[in-house]
Amino acid sequence: MTEIPFVHDFLQVLAILFVTSIGVAVIFIIVIYIIDRNQTVHAIRRNYPVIGRFRYWFEHLGTFFRQYFFTMDREELPFNRAERSWVYRAAKNISNTVAFGSTRDLKPAGTVIFVNCPFPTLGKDAVKPKPVTIGENCTQPYTTSSIFNISGMSFGALSKPAVISLSHGAKKAGAWMNTGEGGLSPYHLEGGADIVFQIGTAKYGVRDKEGNLSDEKLKEMAAIDQVKMFEIKLSQGAKPGKGGILPGDKVTAEIAAIRGIPEGEDSISPNRHTDINSNDDLLDMIYRIRNVTGKPVGFKVVIGAYGWIDELCKKIQERGLEYAPDFITVDSSTGGTGAAPMSLIDYVGLPIQESLPLVIDKLKAHGLRERTKVIASGKLITPAEVAWALCMGADFIVTARGFMFALGCIQALQCDKNACPTGITTHNIKLQRGLVYTQKSWRVTHYIKNIIHEVGVIGHSCGVKSPREFNRDHARIVQASGNSKSLSELYPGE
Ligand SMILES: Cc1cc2nc3c(=O)[nH]c(=O)nc-3n(C[C@H](O)[C@H](O)[C@H](O)COP(=O)(O)O)c2cc1C
Numbered sequence: 001m002t003e004i005p006f007v008h009d010f011l012q013v014l015a016i017l018f019v020t021s022i023g024v025a026v027i028f029i030i031v032i033y034i035i036d037r038n039q040t041v042h043a044i045r046r047n048y049p050v051i052g053r054f055r056y057w058f059e060h061l062g063t064f065f066r067q068y069f070f071t072m073d074r075e076e077l078p079f080n081r082a083e084r085s086w087v088y089r090a091a092k093n094i095s096n097t098v099a100f101g102s103t104r105d106l107k108p109a110g111t112v113i114f115v116n117c118p119f120p121t122l123g124k125d126a127v128k129p130k131p132v133t134i135g136e137n138c139t140q141p142y143t144t145s146s147i148f149n150i151s152g153m154s155f156g157a158l159s160k161p162a163v164i165s166l167s168h169g170a171k172k173a174g175a176w177m178n179t180g181e182g183g184l185s186p187y188h189l190e191g192g193a194d195i196v197f198q199i200g201t202a203k204y205g206v207r208d209k210e211g212n213l214s215d216e217k218l219k220e221m222a223a224i225d226q227v228k229m230f231e232i233k234l235s236q237g238a239k240p241g242k243g244g245i246l247p248g249d250k251v252t253a254e255i256a257a258i259r260g261i262p263e264g265e266d267s268i269s270p271n272r273h274t275d276i277n278s279n280d281d282l283l284d285m286i287y288r289i290r291n292v293t294g295k296p297v298g299f300k301v302v303i304g305a306y307g308w309i310d311e312l313c314k315k316i317q318e319r320g321l322e323y324a325p326d327f328i329t330v331d332s333s334t335g336g337t338g339a340a341p342m343s344l345i346d347y348v349g350l351p352i353q354e355s356l357p358l359v360i361d362k363l364k365a366h367g368l369r370e371r372t373k374v375i376a377s378g379k380l381i382t383p384a385e386v387a388w389a390l391c392m393g394a395d396f397i398v399t400a401r402g403f404m405f406a407l408g409c410i411q412a413l414q415c416d417k418n419a420c421p422t423g424i425t426t427h428n429i430k431l432q433r434g435l436v437y438t439q440k441s442w443r444v445t446h447y448i449k450n451i452i453h454e455v456g457v458i459g460h461s462c463g464v465k466s467p468r469e470f471n472r473d474h475a476r477i478v479q480a481s482g483n484s485k486s487l488s489e490l491y492p493g494e
């Protein structure tokens with residue numbers, strides 16, 4: 001019987017709370033209404049007080065919901081759901097077969113079709129990719145069998161657990177990992193993978209106090225056995241000709257030590273190497289770094305001006321093979337980054353479909369193809385895209401965003417806001433908690449192994465025993481007429 005007054009009191013409290021919260025909500029809406037009506041910055045809020053605010057919220061949420069509810073499997077950009085799903089499943093090492101038939105439209109111009117042969121390679125006849133040596137003439141050349149590797153992303157753009165996961169994952173798959181322009185962190189080294197040290201325009205990690213390239217620092221880096229090659233970054237696809245500024249509040253003691261810059265001060269990356277003004281300077285720099293380190297040296301570039309690569313090759317012939325780059329990384333204008341102006345991302349540079357054959361054919365025409373290996377990048381994240389690059393003549397393929405998907409990236413496009421929901425591009429410790437390297441490093445490993453496995457599957461269908469046997473006869477490109485032409489017909493240069 002004593003329970004009834006208690007229930008009565010409880011309901012009364014609930015009722016008071018309910019009425020109070022309604023009252024607070026009404027007052028809140030009135031305040032917002034007055035603010036919106038009287039502010040002069042946003043027309044929508046001034047004309048539609050309170051309700052106009054939902055527009056910004058829906059616009060923000062649209063980025064997340066469109067990909068789940070409204071876009072078709074092949075529609076979304078930069079990567080559609082079909083591509084991402086392939087990577088997610090490969091990384092989880094679960095079946096990647098599909099039912100009923102292709103959802104890919106095979107008619108648009110530019111579509112790649114591989115040519116199967118009547119007598120495919122039997123599983124028992126398939127062979128693993130042969131090792132390739134980069135920088136044969138160096139004191140310490142680099143030999144690797146890994147066709148598919150991790151493209152440059154700095155510690156800073158990526159979180160600590162992301163870098164650690166990539167490092168362990170690459171090691172288990174026998175792949176290399178590029179440091180990106182932010183210098184070499186202990187997290188790159190942690191898993192034991194081979195490292196390509198990237199020298200960005202600010203020379204982070206290998207600079208003296210004035211920001212010049214330091215031979216002492218280069219020697220220190222080269223003395224680390226895991227560091228196998230050095231890559232001079234001339235440009236990257238997403239932002240050719242654009243530098244960057246690392247704000248002082250992001251220059252923590254750790255970042256400052258890794259990059260070789262003062263703690264807490266803004267750090268500027270010039271929009272090109274201030275000491276490389278010409279082809280001669282570039283070749284001098286390659287020669288110098290190779291001499292100091294004894295390891296292979298190349299450069300990364302997004303191709304723009306058509307004639308430049310021709311002039312560079314002529315210059316190498318004039319000056320001698322000892323000046324030739326050991327590799328060129330050809331990045332596509334479609335490349336990604338943490339943050340870049342839309343005008344550069346959308347409009348500047350050649351896509352890899354145009355630049356890769358150009359670079360390979362120019363090297364060949366100048367007798368440099370054996371000497372200088374070619375690494376291709378730019379949305380080459382699924383087996384068909386990798387196989388296309390191999391058919392075209394690339395020696396290696398690297399990807400950045402493919403590995404971000406392997407780590408769990410959901411393409412939320414918040415990389416520059418320190419709010420990455422999957423912990424990959426954020427320094428927020430709470431968000432990083434979701435990224436557990438013991439799990440994610442396996443995803444990296446599986447992704448690499450499954451890519452190579454399925455490139456092999458395409459190869460067997462085309463009658464090749466190993467991915468390195470692909471050539472331009474093995475792929476065709478659909479033309480505007482609707483008929484396809486072989487790569488060897490379209491690009492007879494190689
Ligand atoms: C988060 C992020 C950081 C990157 N940082 C660098 C960098 O430090 N140096 C560089 O040369 N490229 C950088 N890139 C570009 C990639 O290395 C790569 O060239 C480009 O994204 C194309 O490859 P993808 O389409 O496979 O991602 C970055 C890309 C991303 C997504």
Ligand code: SF4
Nearest residue numbers: 409412413414415420
């Ligand atoms: S999930 Fe993270 S890494 Fe992926 S796009 Fe979004 S913010 Fe960038």
